[in-house]
Amino acid sequence: MDARENFLGVLDPRLGPLADNGGPTRTHAPLADSPAVDTGVDALSVGLDGMPLSNDQRGPGFPRRGGTAVDAGAMESGFSVDRSAPEASSLVVTTLDDLSDRFDGQTSLREALSYAADLPGSRSSHSSAAWPGS
Structure with missing residues (x-):
């Protein structure tokens, strides 16, 4: 990752197609083996007011964190990766x-x-x- 938490050198981000995954906008859902799963930075998952986001891009009913850390990207997959x-x-x-x-x-x-x-x-x-x- 670079200083802005962007993945570098990823040839296949392992995302599903742009689809209606709930909420007002279409999203690419991370697949279970996506490098985006649980690799986001919780401290950077904040709104314009600086408070932690409670939902992902899809809005209420879609928690921002579903695993050991937020997923990188706009949509939380709900998958979890054991990084122990x-x-x-x-x-x-x-x-x-x-x-x-x-x-x-x-x-x-x-x-x-x-x-x-x-x-x-x-x-x-x-x-x-x-x-x-x-």
Whole structure:
């Protein structure tokens, strides 16, 4: 994420089609495996008055927070992601998204390279400062 809490390098945000998901406007619902689920910043989920939002974009009846944190975006999915324990290290790349999230259940090329560098006997080294977007 950048300083404005925008996701960078996401090739597929895993959102449903623009649809009537309730409320006065159509929205893209985050899918269960969307990187938007539970990755919003509660402190930034405030109205113009600076008070925490109680509803998402759809209005009353649609709570702004449904999981361990608000979802990134205008609509709360209601899904929750367990971020209490990181996923197992894997050298098998399972997503084309350029993300580094040890709790998303997927392995990006960036993560696989990081895991490989940490293997015993590895001749490569890396610094998170050398990896753009880390």
